Amino acid sequence: MPSSFGQTLRVTVFGQSHSPAIGCVVEGLPSGIVVDQDALATFMARRAPGQGSWTTPRREEDRPRIVSGLNVHGATCGAPLAAVIENTNTRSGDYANLLKVPRPGHADLTAWVKWHGNQDVPGGGHFSGRLTAPLCVAGGIALQVLAARGVRIGAHLLSVANVQDERFDALDNSPAAQAHLAEQLDTLSAGPRYPTIDADAGTRMLAAIDEARRSLDSVGGVIECVACGMPAGAGSPMFDGIENMLARAAFGIPAVKGIEFGRGFEVARLHGSENNDPYEMRDGVPTPKTNNAGGILGGITTGAPVLFRIAMKPTSSIAREQDSVDLESGTNAKLSVHGRHDPCVATRAVPVAEAVCALVLLDALLSYPAE
Numbered sequence: 001m002p003s004s005f006g007q008t009l010r011v012t013v014f015g016q017s018h019s020p021a022i023g024c025v026v027e028g029l030p031s032g033i034v035v036d037q038d039a040l041a042t043f044m045a046r047r048a049p050g051q052g053s054w055t056t057p058r059r060e061e062d063r064p065r066i067v068s069g070l071n072v073h074g075a076t077c078g079a080p081l082a083a084v085i086e087n088t089n090t091r092s093g094d095y096a097n098l099l100k101v102p103r104p105g106h107a108d109l110t111a112w113v114k115w116h117g118n119q120d121v122p123g124g125g126h127f128s129g130r131l132t133a134p135l136c137v138a139g140g141i142a143l144q145v146l147a148a149r150g151v152r153i154g155a156h157l158l159s160v161a162n163v164q165d166e167r168f169d170a171l172d173n174s175p176a177a178q179a180h181l182a183e184q185l186d187t188l189s190a191g192p193r194y195p196t197i198d199a200d201a202g203t204r205m206l207a208a209i210d211e212a213r214r215s216l217d218s219v220g221g222v223i224e225c226v227a228c229g230m231p232a233g234a235g236s237p238m239f240d241g242i243e244n245m246l247a248r249a250a251f252g253i254p255a256v257k258g259i260e261f262g263r264g265f266e267v268a269r270l271h272g273s274e275n276n277d278p279y280e281m282r283d284g285v286p287t288p289k290t291n292n293a294g295g296i297l298g299g300i301t302t303g304a305p306v307l308f309r310i311a312m313k314p315t316s317s318i319a320r321e322q323d324s325v326d327l328e329s330g331t332n333a334k335l336s337v338h339g340r341h342d343p344c345v346a347t348r349a350v351p352v353a354e355a356v357c358a359l360v361l362l363d364a365l366l367s368y369p370a371e
């Protein structure tokens with residue numbers, strides 16, 4: 001079961017949700033980067049479980065212990081960086097019945113088919129959203145490296161159920177839109193808050209999540225992520241483009257079912273005259289005036305904001321009774337899932353989208369820079 005991605009900046013994630021620990025190994029980080037551990041802890045806290053009724057009640061401190069890759073000054077030293085996070089709050093009994101009655105929508109049955117019952121079911125094993133914690137350790141460090149290079153990444157919940165947040169102002173590439181986008185990112189990064197630009201949309205999303213939870217159900221959502229300050233010329237056609245790399249890494253986030261870039265699927269309904277991003281010279285630099293392309297053409301960055309959206313499905317583990325099968329007796333069975341689950345996984349996946357974006361863009365800068 002390979003569990004790695006990246007070309008020059010290579011990330012491996014290990015562990016299971018209920019094993020003693022989970023972690024990551026990151027190879028290829030530039031040396032001499034002093035890791036800001038407080039900023040990393042703040043970033044990790046945004047993803048952590050146990051934040052309230054809109055998340056799983058499982059509480060974990062999620063404090064990463066970096067066991068290699070740093071020198072005595074706390075700076076990256078060129079050796080692979082390895083980080084470990086303890087699993088301290090497992091309740092494997094919740095999964096006793098799920099060994100033989102697989103949850104519709106989770107990976108229980110596909111894992112059973114593949115590993116004949118040897119798979120680690122409790123907590124979702126290696127399939128679990130818990131594995132996004134070490135992804136955030138690696139990505140949190142990559143975010144710091146990119147920030148020092150003038151690249152700023154932010155994400156928000158564009159929608160949960162039928163509730164919409166305002167969009168990032170990233171499809172227009174005018175100086176006014178760029179300034180507005182910077183304000184939107186400032187709003188999102190101003191202290192701990194529910195990850196919407198419009199606070200009222202966040203309140204309505206929380207109400208939709210609560211309503212789903214009370215009716216023994218769950219809801220999905222869309223995360224929008226943007227990276228500003230990426231220089232033009234990073235990436236490579238045709239299999240190592242920024243879209244290819246982002247899609248591969250984004251589908252590593254459990255529950256992601258779709259990705260779109262820039263104007264996304266909507267472009268299929270536009271004319272070329274509407275979808276093209278015309279150019280103008282700005283300070284001697286050819287610059288797209290608009291950004292329907294989401295900052296990527298031919299797999300290569302244009303210099304405009306890199307913009308993508310990922311669709312997160314509704315949590316599969318729901319208390320409402322559903323049809324399943326009993327794998328021991330070979331009969332049909334009914335299943336209601338009890339235990340500790342997120343009624344909407346999209347909210348806690350927002351920092352994970354930022355982490356993945358940072359890892360991919362840093363890898364693209366290291367592997368396929370502008371020549």
Ligand SMILES: Cc1cc2nc3c(=O)[nH]c(=O)nc-3n(C[C@H](O)[C@H](O)[C@H](O)COP(=O)(O)O)c2cc1C
Nearest residue numbers: 107127128129254255256316317341342345348349
């Ligand atoms: C941050 C995060 C938290 C998650 N929490 C849960 C959860 O509590 N219960 C659940 O059934 N699925 C949860 N998931 C989703 C499952 O892990 C995922 O649906 C499952 O592994 C199957 O993978 P797939 O949906 O990508 O096919 C979570 C995902 C993420 C990213």
Ligand SMILES: C=C(O[C@@H]1CC(C(=O)O)=C[C@@H](OP(=O)(O)O)[C@H]1O)C(=O)O
Nearest residue numbers: 049056058123124128129130339340341
């Ligand atoms: C622990 C986390 O989320 C878990 C992700 C998850 C799943 O199926 O993906 C199922 C639940 O696991 P458990 O039954 O052990 O509580 C969540 O709590 C985390 O994100 O850190």
